[in-house]
Amino acid sequence: MDVDLRKLRYFVAVAEELHFGRAAERLHIAQPVLSRQIRALETELRAQLFRRDRRSTELTAAGRQLLEDAPPLLAASQAARRRVGLAGQEQARFTIGFMPGITVTAAVRAFSTRHPDLTVDVLRTSWDDQSQVILDGRVDVGFIRLPVDQRGLELRPLFAEPRVVVLPTGHRLAGQASVGIADLADEQLLQNPDAVPEWRDLPTHAGSRPERSRPLAATVEEKLEYVAAADGMVILPLSTARFYTRPDLVHLAVEGIGPSQVCLAWSAGRRSRLLDEFRQLAASAAG
CATH class of the missing domain: 3.40.190.10 (Periplasmic binding protein-like II)
Structure with missing residues (x-):
């Protein structure tokens, strides 16, 4: 069964607020509309997601599971929209994320030399967003440091350091x-x-x-x-x-x-010639 991403966004807002009124304000919609959308989602999934009474709103076991699974799905959708938008521009673009202390010059220079008509950007990331920028499409590939939440990602180990x-x-x-x-x-x-x-x-x-x-x-x-x-x-x-x-x-x-393990990471299931080529160049530069 296909999941309506709009309803999924509504669900995440309620799950994070645990209050239908505050979630409705956050989403800029009327509370009755939000309640109907959540009931429709529960019907589609054939599972109760929330337990509600006059005092509180709580997630059920099914709701907790959906809250765990929803962010990678929403991030992948946002990343796809961003990549499609960039692909429609006259100038193609490829963006590489990197954590502080990791030098990516060799791989970036080799990649840029092979593709002189490609705009190659770099984005400095942090402990808090190093995986999120990959999932939401701000970067095509990232040099990350473990540990990270690996849901929605594919990883290739590059090197370790003290x-x-x-x-x-x-x-x-x-x-x-x-x-x-x-x-x-x-x-x-x-x-x-x-x-x-x-x-x-x-x-x-x-x-x-x-x-x-x-x-x-x-x-x-x-x-x-x-x-x-x-x-x-x-x-x-x-x-x-x-x-x-x-x-x-x-x-x-x-x-x-233990040492710091550096990996190359990209969105799980994403396939492209440029991505494959950069992975090889990054591995060679690290090797």
């Missing part, structure tokens, strides 16, 4: 050649803990890990500013730490932590 801890020069550990991950258990981590599962899963000394005093930093530059101010630490791939070398920071090898 990760290091970045600390202020006055830190108690700054003079050491290397540290163990357990030595960092009580430090404040200034990034998403899921990016450093080895630290996240450490047993901490009771009450000694500091309470978070500020929101997670979004960019490498922001993280390093906080580190320099002695607000915490970050774990970075070695190439990223070297690229952002500063006199008020040091980076140290960390024992007991």
Whole structure:
């Protein structure tokens, strides 16, 4: 059975808000219209998606499953519209995403040389959007760092590199050649803990890990500013730490932590001659 993407977007809004009124405002439609569309979707899927009473709206098991499956479907639809729109332009375009510290010059230069009439763009991504820009079509292919949510993506491993801890020069550990991950258990981590599962899963000394005093930093530059101010630490791939070398920071090898794995990623099921060619060039440049 085909799923109506408009109804799917309506469902996601309600599932995220867990309130039909707020979802209707977000979608700029009347609440009765939204309710009818959700009932129609439930009829099409032959499953109840929400449990509603006068006090609350909750997802059913079927609703939770659909909320997990819906974002890649909506992103793929948006990506297809974007690619079709670009294909209709006079100048063909190919966009490559890359994470901080990853140098893509060799592959991009070789690709541009082979296709002088193609506009080749690059887009710097972040931990939070490195997979989303692929799914929604902002880039055709991306150099990403694991771990990521791989739903809707195909990946090709390219290389791995060590990760290091970045600390202020006055830190108690700054003079050491290397540290163990357990030595960092009580430090404040200034990034998403899921990016450093080895630290996240450490047993901490009771009450000694500091309470978070500020929101997670979004960019490498922001993280390093906080580190320099002695607000915490970050774990970075070695190439990223070297690229952002500063006199008020040091980076140290960390024992007991895995390397940063770099992969090339693209939308699952997408096939094109240009994509195949760039994958080969990227693998050769990394090899």
